Amino acid sequence: MKLNKAISPILATVILIAVTLVIAIGVIGWIMGIWGTFGATETIQIYPDSYINASGNVLVLHTKNTGSATAVIYKIEVVGLATGSTFGSSTTFITTTGTSTDVSVPPGWEGYITVGVTGAVAGTTYQVKIYTKAGNVYSATVQAK
Secondary structure, X not given: OOOOXXXXXXXXXXXXXXXXXXXXXXXXHHHHOOOOHHHOOOOEEEOOOOEEEOOOOEEEEEEEEOOOOOEEEEEEEEOOOEEEEEEEEOOOOEOOXXXXXXXXXXXXXXXXXXXXXXXXXXXXXEEEEEEEOOOOEEEEEEEEO
């Protein structure tokens, strides 16, 4: 005598619901960053009051890291102008050591980053690009004053 045994439909439904819940919790945790910095992102915001001081040859960027990870800036470029290789700041978040010009911007930090530029003409608008180690490029338009 041959017996066909299978699980009941109710038990199968309970198992499917349990597996679905485990997968959903894992995905939500990954997206929300609960499982560590795996879901952390950097987001640099450049405020419109940023400008180039044409007489002082300085780019002044009013920035904020609105992301949840530290942004490491390795290059700031002003299209059409020679840009200095070192940055400065009005606060102490700079992490330059030796010949490194990397700037670490922690999450939530807001302040000014200054960069030396050459050849700015007052009244002209310039494109500024910020490059980070995470591979992001943030751009803004600033005016020389």
